[in-house]
Amino acid sequence: MTITRRGVLQTGLAAAAAAAAPGALRAEGFSFQESPMLAERVKKGLLPPVIDRLPTTPLIADFASRKRTVGRYGGEIRTLIAKTRDLRYMSANGYTRVVGYDETLTLQPDLAQSYEEQDNRVFTFTLRRGHRWSNGQPFTSEDFRYYWEDVALNKDLSPSGPPELFMVDGKLPRFEIIDDLRIRYSWDAPNPRFLPALAMPRPLRLFSPSQYLRAFHKRYAEKGVIEKAIAAAKLRNWAALHNRLDDDYEYSNPDAPVLTPWRLVTPPPANRMVFERNPYFHRLDPEGRQLPYVDKVLVDVASPGLFPAKSNAGEVDLQARGLSMNDVPVLKEGEAAQNYRTLLWPYARGSIYTLYPNLNTADPEWRRLNRDIRYRRALSAAIDRRILNNALLFGLGVEGNNTVLATSPLYSDVFRTDNAAYDPELANGLLDEVGLTGRDSSGFRTLPDGRTLEIVVEVDGESTDIVDALQLITEFWRDVGVKLFMKPQDRGILRQRSFSGQTVMVAATGLDNAVPTAMMPPTELAPVRQEHYSWPKWGQWFETQGHNGEEPDTPGGKRLLALYKEWLSATEDTRNAAIWREMLALHAENQWTIGTIAGELQPVVVNKRLRNVPEKALFSWEPTSLMGVYRIDEYYYAAGA
Template sequence: MWRFALELALGLALGLAALPAAALDAVETPSLAARVARGELPPVAARLPAEPLVVDPEASGRTFGRPGGSLVTLAPRARDIRYVSTFSYARLVGYDEALHLGPDILARVDDEAGRVFTLHLRPGHRWSDGHPFTAEDFRYFWEDVATNRELTPGGVPDFLLVDGRPPRFEVIDERTIRYAWDAPNPRFLPALAAPRDPYIYRPAHYLKRYHAVYTDPDALLQKARRQKLASWAALHNRVDDMNEGSNLDMPTLNPWRIATPAPASRFVFERNPYYHRVDTRGQQLPYIDRIVVDVAAAGLFAAKANAGEADLLARGLSILDVPILKEGERARGYRTLLWRNARGSELALYPNLNVVDPVWRALNRDVRFRRALSLGIDRRTLNNALFFGLGVEGANTVLEGSALHTPDLRTTNATYDPAEARRLLDAAGLNRRDGSGTRLLSDGRPLEIVVETDGDAPLVVDGLTLIAEFWREIGIRLIVKPQDRTVLRNRIYAGHTVLSAGPGLDNATPTPVMVPVELAPMRQDTWSWPKWGQYAETRGGAGEAVDMPEAMALQESFGRWAASADEAGKAAAWRDMLENHARNVWTIGTVAGAPHPIVVRSGLENLPRRGDWAWEPTAMLGVYRLDELYWSRPADGRPS
């Protein structure tokens, strides 16, 4: 079943096929022609896999591009160049725009009842340095990285475990690898398509020179100490950089590879001459030669876009920037697309059920308190003030358009009813007040909620300022505490926050086969239950076991989803979890689905006018295939 789904779903939607490279009459990329003439690179037909992934742009409503030029974008800090691998979105299997899952880097996947997955590589596929990409790269990751306790103390990634047990890994031949479990592993394929690639393979030919099994340990230790590292393992982990973009020597399968050493304020990514995609006219992708990332303060993004300093910009903008962006369109030669922000909520509140303060822990675990907080928010005013009235008011849940959406999920416990909020607060024992009208906790402290949030999220801070006014009417004082993002996360994970605020569900456009991991206490980075998530992620090594029956029900539903062999069973488990969230208000949503601005310079073609902007499952811009963007006229493109 999955073999045909994976081969055909993406192919039908995107016009992809696997044809011999020779049959395509491959065309040399102009920017690489001189290197080919000098003998530095083989010709394009020899660089492509024998069966490349063939793209027909017109089948997906795009146009054929012309190769060349550079694309400039912005990042708020040097570390954020790692998002280029998200935007690039080359995966073993990946989603298309319709969220069908299909092969990409892989030629195909054979799936036997969700328990045995056989991965088939493309013959002749090569890393960006020209070295063959083979089953040895998967073997190296499994045997020499994932199961090596010096390199991976936490053990193999969680999505590779079923009932706590890893797969049986087998190399069949040079281009075939198999993972087998005794029970189904429905998380395996979706994890391979994630915005952050789990990279179950590594360039073995490169990394072996840093591994003590293959290189003299004493020589490696000396090399590590020269870099002020304590061991060969620390050195290996530093150079084993598949996501971050800090190691220029690291081979990649992505369409572009980093070419600028840090530190820098401008980073350049150059095209991968061995990229595995080609269009039906024989042109190797990507069309654009270089991605340029300029580092700038996040608060200046809208102004820089208005000044024409970015060719493509989406991350770091918000609906609040739309007026200034629209103002500069004609003079600076760009257009502002308005995509749907496909998060569960633009602003969500997270009562910390694992907060260390016992009084606050008891209160946050009282569903009457959580419901009262939600019912005390005037979402219509929030929507009009922050989103020009263009959002959908309600809970933090899936969006319309998802097969799992029902209207009641958005409205249950998520309307504005201050009288009911007051009644619930009284019923929860918060019926005493001080002289200012603020309610008192059970130990006599005023009910002052410090809501902690990312200081780089002005829209969230503005929203909390409004919510403070609404909550004052029901006897609650809200204090906004913006701070550094890393500090915020560490405080949440340690149980030091009472309430935190940020965006809602990452994946609010799920299909039934996608993993409902955000809805169950499975991950530390779900801010309502960080210690329960720690416990799940470390398999009991840290954190706290779930001790609330309503949350245990989420775990049970997740288990039913994982055990379901058909889509109907998975959809039923998803709906149980969504309804559980609506009843119990584990998170408090406000407004969802407002437009998200995307700045696109005139002449940059093939980005759709409408789309969903989200981390998961769209990988921000990833499923919209940046490797197919191109400049329609030389005058519009950045100089080659």
């Protein structure tokens, strides 16, 4: 039996805290420190002193090995989003997890003081004694029980039951409350996805603020009181009310307590949403200052097209999302006058511009074509990636397939290059071989039923850089007789069309996590997620355990699913790595997604006074959670103008 234990970082005060009995830090007279903003509230009797707001064993940030400097309190960080729903990026950037990644992408306890894992089957978490929600209520195992029993297993609140990630061989875990600080999840078979899922940008949920939500749950609330609340909110029933208020990700409910560095104090929607420091945040710097350093984060809503101009005008202090390499010249122009700098972080993405032929599309003729490997290879061979690279990435990109980056231990050159060379002669030959030999009056190829071979490529209308790439691909494909019609639209509508089989092809970004290790689930490579544009109905079938969607019915789809299931039960890292590499090789061979260029750089606009921001770091949604793993709560403003 393998037992893995993870605990608090054993450095400095953290070592003393981990070894001490409850209350020992207080008994030793350690000088906890807090921001002047909260000190004023303590003085007025609006808050307890910091010593009474922190857990007995707080998380002490490791500054030494990460070359961070101890900071000072105060200031505001201004940033931009395109719409109110994008407040979820604050959850990703705030990155507070039961267990989360550090900057080396190693799992570490965070909200948990420690955890134990036995053979990927039994997971025991120990919470921090005295830890509190932002409203001062205790954070204990009761919050885990409430979520599991009263939310996840409640048919009114969760009609489909707990998330699929809890299922192993069709069975849910045994859930145990050991005491007020310890919780255990047990399966009969391994669940290697469990811990990585807790570290995701949108983590697998384990808890809810029970004391706050009981007032809106029919099991606990007085009938008259909850009916008044339902009527006031203009909702149809108690479940709709509870689900609206139980907000652990979207930040749509300012009243909901949080465990993150900052809490929302402005009811959305608004042109500016204000986040203030969480008085009960559980992390300290090495000298005992309660984090975060910065008092407030100001989130302004603006048109995405204005992000570069607003950054250039000095209207942001920290901005990455919404900026691209095309904006670098504009951003560089404003640096001197507006007191900011533009960092360039490598984007950990498999391909910036990726085409997804829908193998589940409803149109039978397009479905037949999309499933023909010769057709997919022809479309790939017809793309001149060198021109794309020079035109859109200043020649700095890496041309080839949608696959992992060279910095991943799973990388191989062949995964990037196989079937990714520009060869229009090969493309024409393959298209002829498929039977697309007819031509219309404009010279475009025709389908067997006489329709012009016009591929409608649907794209998120906000992804202007992908739209630019499609304009070039339109020219490349015209040269081999293929017509491309671009259809920009709202992202939500695009996903719904994909889920229902209405899309023929989608253009989007490639692998979110292109720097995986063998212990990370190969989810993006297998037909297990409805959101994957190449096989939405296969993914739906897997997610709903066969109740909806379509079972994979091609040899390639079946093999990917079999490999994914084998990864779930593998017990050795060497076998996990071998499974990853076979799946990556299959993707390069089959072109289920048609990649173009990787290696883009993400501009990060940073106020020149803001410290502890890495000069160079990987940027991605997964696994870095945008900037989350770099701990924005440790950023601070240096003194001076």
